[in-house]
Amino acid sequence: MAARWARPVCAFADGVPSSEGARGSRVRSAVASAPGVSGLLVAVLLSVLPAAGAGSADAERGKALYGQCKRCHQAGSGAGHRIGPHLNDVFGRPAGSLTDFEYSPAMKAAGSGGLVWNEATLEAFLADPRALVPRSRMSFAGMEGAGDRADLLAWLRVFSGAGSDLPPAEPTATPEEYGLDPRLLTIPGDPEYGAYLAGECTTCHRGDGAAEGIPSITGWPRDDFVLALQAYKRGKRVHPAMQLVAGRLSDEEIAALAAHFSRDEDQP
């Protein structure tokens, strides 16, 4: 009997470099404290939280970490809902409770079930969003370091209960950030064409918006949708499948998809 799988020849020679991922995970021992949470949630949280200790969280580091959130969220004076809800006064807010944001059914149900955002629940959500709220639309795998999470929460606290002293909200993705022509945002899209093109999306992205390993793409602001696809098309966002899909979409086709998937009713 011979032949140990002789030839490591790859049947497919082509490829796109895939440098996605690579999230830094600097683990520190700083900590979040866990104020009173009731019932089942406590059991969940106890298994997630490190030992509680004195707050040594660093809000300035948290500000840098907040960069990961900025693509979808705004916080500060003038903040509005983008792909995700604004984060002003998030501490103390019941989950899924802002009436002018379209949450996933899962997030609304979690709020009705008693989930209130505080240091402990936010810490658990940041550690593993899908463990705390399965089928949430938040497309974030989780932040590994407990110290990082504590620092981020220290920064988010700045936007809760600070009245008019909030720093101004920073924008989510902008054309400039990706070096794109702002006129790309003004192309009208044909929703009927978008509905057909969407068939290519819904093989992987759930039509109902749940994000389970693959991000939700429903109900975004149109501009964010166009920018994300344009950024993939031009290689400014990295994911091989998305670069492949977006790479052959024309500007009009991207606008058509945005018209189909976005929550904005009006054409630009």
Place this chain on the structure above:
Amino acid sequence: MRQEERDMNQQGDRSGLSRRRFLGSAVAASTVLSAPAVLGKARPRAVVVGGGAGGATAARYIASDSKGAVDVTLVEPTRNYYSCFFSNLYIGGFRDFASIGHSYGALAARHGINVVHDWAVSVDRDHRSVGLAGGGSLSYDRLVLSPGIDFRPESVPGWDLTQQNRMPHAYKAGSQTQLLRAQIEAMPQGGVYCMVAPPNPFRCPPGPYERISMVAHVLKGANPTAKILIVDPKEKFSKQGLFEDGWQRHYPGMIERIGPEFGGDRVEVRPDSMEVVVDGEAMKVDVCNVIPAQQAGGIAALAGITNEGGWAPVVPHTMQSRADENIHVLGDASQQGDMPKSGFSANSQAKVCAMAVRGALTGSKVFPARFSNTCWSLIGTHDGVKVGASYEATDEKIAKTDGFISKTGESAELRKATYEESLGWYDAISEDMFG
């Protein structure tokens, strides 16, 4: 707006529509009368044969996009569909069996599709009707065949369907998949699992090798001295570099592959004695997973639209049979060009087909065809890889335009993300097919 609308105006003569026939006992209880869009006037009829990734998707999209203007019937013998995709993960213990099962309830209840649980056994192309094993028949204006694969007789000497319990193929998911897993779990310590791999072309090119990975994963835990033997008629296979790299990292010394240079293309099996004969040399094995050569599901040949290779050639722009413009063929059964035979491909083709069928029957807008495919494979725990490509319709074939593949040496974090992405994809395509 770039919309080169293809004029596929084949609305033709609808005066010959027959009234819905009474089907007697062949019609399943789940049949739902969808809201008639045009009372007193027969709606154009689409009949879809086969409720897998191609057929379920096509039925759903024709029905939902036409908003009741097309009468859609789906013919599928099984009441619960078990997906071939992710059935390897069941074998590896990463999924339970129920999680790869789907019912047709939502297609009937939410989309008004007439779901008929029966076998299609004949196609009368002149009268545009499909005969059912239960005795009834269904007339159609457009027929969509998505019957998947059947095995080519005598492709592995010594094996035929009567031997599938001793030597399972497990290449149509369901009881065969459960049987193979049970046989692997019952292997004696230090035993041998043998796979007879299929020649090209076949369903799911990375499938056999993902299965090898999953079997190795199970044996590494429960039976670490067991051996895995692949008898393979092909010189190379999909994602070969990725699989071989993964096998060396996760399962060193466990897996051996005999390619055609050492007789992998000259194999015979003896189910009674559980022997595999490679190039004249007989070996005793404990589990023998025979994946025979394949061809289009039987109804395609019965319809008279297959070629000498056993596949049904199609027009890439619409997935219409090259032999009959009233019949579309999807997925594994079709011969379309560069797309691999996969659930993802079938789902992609079904959307193009659904648009073409709707355009022909209702005059709705038809946009240019576009296709894509991505195949994820799991090599070990949290070690996922993928290959994907986009395609366009040319007059000759569906032609590949661009592609990507995972690399060896990727970080564990990226491989885990790729695996989690595959979970998200399974969830999404299931919703897209059956939701």
